[in-house]
Amino acid sequence: MPPPPVDSLTRFLRLNPPVFSSSTEPIVADDWLRKIGRELATAGCNDAKKVKFAAHQLDGPAAAWWENYTTTYPLESVTWTQFQQAFRTAHVSAGAMSLKKKEFRSLRQGGRTVSQYVDEFSKLARYAPEDVATDAAKQEKFLEGLNDELGVQLTVATFANYQELVDKATILEGKHQQMQNRKRKYGELAEAHSFDTIFAPRSRRSRRTVDVGAAGAPSPAVLASPRPDAADKRRHHLRDALDAPHLPIFFPVDEDHRNRRPLRHRRRAAVFIVAGHHHHPL
Structure with a gap:
């Protein structure tokens, strides 16, 4: 049945x-x-x-x-x-459709990733089908909106279709991101090295003392222990302060630094810094 x-x-x-x-x-x-x-x-x-x-x-x-x-x-x-x-x-609405078409024609990647740009491109392209009627036209429009760092490199190449262009743009973006990460890492290392160099004590040159004998001929040179200069001492104190920020640091500050009176007549005050705050004594 x-x-x-x-x-x-x-x-x-x-x-x-x-x-x-x-x-x-x-x-x-x-x-x-x-x-x-x-x-x-x-x-x-x-x-x-x-x-x-x-x-x-x-x-x-x-x-x-x-x-x-x-x-x-x-x-x-x-x-x-x-x-x-x-x-x-x-x-x-015809007005809304027209606005979306204009939005597509002015679309740029900007701060988007390639994946985000592709999604927005595909969504808005439907409002302007005549602009992407062929695969070649679609590729051209896509390249036009890409950021220069990607578009310049991809423009000189030839792609079999739009999807291949998207794949290459995604791969190239990944390589650019890896380069940026390496530059950032090297920059941080260089900054740390520069900091260590600034606060490291300078190499101290040995001083030679000569012992003159009774006959007037110099005896073999003896290396004397060098004394650190004032800059070394300042760096040493500042480094200790950075390692132990809870300890107070005292710096003499000239309150009358604009006064042209002799130094012995100038009033001086101590400024101390504790945990990143500076204070004048009452």
Whole structure:
């Protein structure tokens, strides 16, 4: 015994048609309308059923719009073409579509990664299909928006298709990131080396004392222990202070540094620094 015939509504619902409520992206509403149209055609619906079944898949604000629309235009009189035109007018604004097209044409990578740029490029390209009608045009537009550090190197190469260009851009970005990480690491090492050099004591040159004998001839030279100079002492104290910031450091500060009086007449005060704060004594 053959199975009972399946009506068009059952066939349509078996396709899991999407539901539309609202969207800030006009292309989403346009996509819904196109997909519903394809599935209605697959289910073998006539014009009257297309309108009813499509309206059945509206929800939220879109369903409210449809109820208001049918108060002016009775459901039985609405054709499928009329439904599509009314839906696009309400949910696919021509002004919004135009703004999205301009946004695509001015799209630049900027601070995005290549992956993020690809996602934005693909999303906005749907608003300007004529700009990416061919694979060559799509590659050209993609290269135009890439940052110079990537675009300059990729422009001189040839790619079989758009996806190959995207893959190469992603690989090149990774290499650039590795170079930046190495530069940052070397910079930190150089900075640390410079800090150690500044606060390390200078090499002390040995002083030679000569013992003159009774006959006036010099005896073999004897190396005397050198004494650290004032700069070495300052560096030594400052290094100790950095290693133990909880200890107070006393620096004599000339309060009358602009006074041209002799040094013995100038008043001097001690300034001490404890844990990064400086204070004058009361």
